[in-house]
Amino acid sequence: MTDKGWRTQLEKRLIAEGKIEPREQPTAVPLTGKERLQALGRMKSGEKNQTEQRYEDEVLLPGRLTGDILWYRFEGVKLRLADNTFLTVDYAVLPKDGVLTMIDVKGGPGVVTEDARVKMRVAADTYPFVFQMTWPNRRHGWIVEEI
Numbered sequence: 001m002t003d004k005g006w007r008t009q010l011e012k013r014l015i016a017e018g019k020i021e022p023r024e025q026p027t028a029v030p031l032t033g034k035e036r037l038q039a040l041g042r043m044k045s046g047e048k049n050q051t052e053q054r055y056e057d058e059v060l061l062p063g064r065l066t067g068d069i070l071w072y073r074f075e076g077v078k079l080r081l082a083d084n085t086f087l088t089v090d091y092a093v094l095p096k097d098g099v100l101t102m103i104d105v106k107g108g109p110g111v112v113t114e115d116a117r118v119k120m121r122v123a124a125d126t127y128p129f130v131f132q133m134t135w136p137n138r139r140h141g142w143i144v145e146e147i
Contacts, residue, residue, distance in 0.1 A: 046075060051136065052090055055105045059142060060091065070094045077102065079123050087119045089131075101130040108135045109143075119145045 012018045048056070051137040054073070063069035071094040079087045079102075089102040104120065106112050113134060124131040124147045 048074060051107050052105045053135065055103075055134065055142065060093065063095075068096055070096055079127060081119060081122050082125065086117075087123050089137070099130055101132060102127075104131075104133045105134075106133055106135040110136070110143075117147075 011020070014023050032046050056072075056074070060069060064072065067088045073092050075088050075090065077089060077092040079089075081087055090105045091103040093101045093103055095101060102123070104116065105114075116133075118135065120131050123129075132144050133147065134142050137143050
């Protein structure tokens, strides 16, 4: 048995016999919704989350089949905004009107951080593309916010 395992076993036995008091456990501070979301960490580059996959299945693939979308790529474009500052949008989409559209898929409007909004605004001012954020509507479809 390891030294730590032995000490743990001894401590449990002494607490059960009432010879020592249990250690005080730190109380957990409840996390906000944003903190819970960020606690999950980031996806690996090139991996889609469930919302991004849903957007592709519900919007991009059908658009490609009907001819409304000529091309799209997941995380296919990385835009330089400043020194050591980049923006990789979720989808670069080429609709049949020929205007390249950069789409960032979010889980909802409350998930959009100020950093993400600022980066999208800077990119929209810098590059000749259309920039959009989109998230699922609670009932049906997708809400699109043009930047």
